[in-house]
Amino acid sequence: MAEKTEKEIFEEYLSRANLRGTAQRGFLLDLFLKQDKHVSAEQLYDEAKKTDSTIGQATVYRILKLLVDAGLAREVDFGDGIMRYERLHGLQHHDHLICKGCSETIEVCDPIIEELQKRLAEQYGYKMLDHELYLYGLCPKCRGE
Amino acid sequence: MAEKTEKEIFEEYLSRANLRGTAQRGFLLDLFLKQDKHVSAEQLYDEAKKTDSTIGQATVYRILKLLVDAGLAREVDFGDGIMRYERLHGLQHHDHLICKGCSETIEVCDPIIEELQKRLAEQYGYKMLDHELYLYGLCPKCRGE
DNA sequence: TTGCTTGCAAAGGATTTGCAACATG
DNA sequence: CATGTTGCAAATCCTTTGCAAGCAA
Numbered sequence: 001m002a003e004k005t006e007k008e009i010f011e012e013y014l015s016r017a018n019l020r021g022t023a024q025r026g027f028l029l030d031l032f033l034k035q036d037k038h039v040s041a042e043q044l045y046d047e048a049k050k051t052d053s054t055i056g057q058a059t060v061y062r063i064l065k066l067l068v069d070a071g072l073a074r075e076v077d078f079g080d081g082i083m084r085y086e087r088l089h090g091l092q093h094h095d096h097l098i099c100k101g102c103s104e105t106i107e108v109c110d111p112i113i114e115e116l117q118k119r120l121a122e123q124y125g126y127k128m129l130d131h132e133l134y135l136y137g138l139c140p141k142c143r144g145e
Numbered sequence: 146m147a148e149k150t151e152k153e154i155f156e157e158y159l160s161r162a163n164l165r166g167t168a169q170r171g172f173l174l175d176l177f178l179k180q181d182k183h184v185s186a187e188q189l190y191d192e193a194k195k196t197d198s199t200i201g202q203a204t205v206y207r208i209l210k211l212l213v214d215a216g217l218a219r220e221v222d223f224g225d226g227i228m229r230y231e232r233l234h235g236l237q238h239h240d241h242l243i244c245k246g247c248s249e250t251i252e253v254c255d256p257i258i259e260e261l262q263k264r265l266a267e268q269y270g271y272k273m274l275d276h277e278l279y280l281y282g283l284c285p286k287c288r289g290e
Numbered sequence: 291t292t293g294c295t296t297g298c299a300a301a302g303g304a305t306t307t308g309c310a311a312c313a314t315g
Numbered sequence: 316c317a318t319g320t321t322g323c324a325a326a327t328c329c330t331t332t333g334c335a336a337g338c339a340a
Contacts, residue, residue: 018318018319019319019320020313020314020315020318020319020320021314021315022313022314022319022320022321023313024320024321025320040304041304041305042304054321054322055321055322056321056322056323057305057322057323058305058306058307058321058322058323058324059320059321059322061304061305061306062306062320062321075224077222077224079220079222079277081303081304081329081330082303082304083304083305097265097266097269097271099271100274100275106269106271108265108266108268108269110261110265112261113258113261113262113265116255116257116258116261117258117278117280120242120253120255120258120280121242121253121280121282123253124242124251124253124284125284125285125288126242126244126251126280126282126283126284126285126288127282127283127288128280128281128282129245129281129282129283130245130280130281130282131278131279131280131281132224132277132278132279132281133262133276133277133278133279134276134277134278135262135265135266135271135273135275135276136273136274136275136276136277137266137271137272137273137274137275138271138272138274139269139270139271140270140271143270143271143272163294164294164295165293165294165295165338165339165340166339166340167294167295167296167338167339168338169295169296170295185329186329186330187329199296199297200296200297201296201297201298202297202330203296203297203298203299203330203331203332204295204296204297206329206330206331207295207296207331226304226305226328226329227328227329228329228330
């Protein structure tokens with residue numbers, strides 16, 4: 001059996017939550033999936049306006065929240081006051097390595113670190129549900145300058 | 146030779162940066178050091194008003210920034226839109242384990258994880274300067290409920 | 291005296307919300 | 316058709332900034 005598509009997941013989520021399918025929801029899901037990097041609500045809004053100039057930003061904010069609830073997106077917070085969203089479904093978990101010089105961001109992953117985090121939480125009796133790891137540094141380019 | 150006190154560090158920082166010592170700066174430093182948990186600007190402001198009802202919140206925001214610059218405080222961001230500040234000087238680095246049920250926060254530390262993070266960054270040619278790790282889970286109490 | 295600091299209030303920027311018109315199931 | 320949804324604008328929240336008066340060096 002093939003894996004569910006994002007569209008199927010989203011529709012299933014909507015109907016289970018007694019929410020409705022609308023043109024905006026379908027359109028913004030597609031547009032969101034086309035982004036290959038994390039996007040802010042404003043970036044997605046600007047992108048969306050190119051196709052549908054009547055869309056409202058509140059709609060973009062609201063639908064991004066739905067995507068998070070549906071398990072299709074996750075919020076990433078680089079601490080600059082802007083919430084960004086990235087695809088979650090079908091991609092492996094990763095953390096972020098951020099250059100303090102040029103803001104270039106790389107997705108990284110280390111299964112050993114993940115495992116150690118889980119154990120660390122358990123040492124305190126916690127059941128770990130989630131984590132966020134941000135590594136800040138200087139990329140090769142900015143190191144040299 | 147005894148280690149420098151926070152007050153000394155702050156005064157040194159101020160004079161090196163051509164800034165002035167003021168009653169508010171001394172008072173807020175003392176008050177900040179008395180907190181045993183991270184505080185938000187607003188919490189510190191409320192606390193400060195008990196002693197000095199004329200202090201302004203802008204002053205609190207400004208002085209917290211100074212403490213960060215002086216290396217005496219660090220910002221922690223739990224993702225709820227409120228920036229919190231905690232003591233940095235003289236205390237070992239730590240990360241945060243946050244209960245999603247009751248918001249109880251524990252400071253944790255694992256030197257092995259820290260080392261692996263540094264190596265992970267180096268694999269990508271980055272020089273790691275800093276990191277943030279937040280572990281979200283359920284504390285023993287909330288696990289049971 | 292010079293110019294950094296303060297407190298106040300207003301401005302700022304990201305996100306949320308109230309509401310009337312609209313569209314879905 | 317009952318209710319969820321949208322777009323707009325206004326409102327919110329935390330934080331920053333402009334400014335005139337106040338103070339440190």
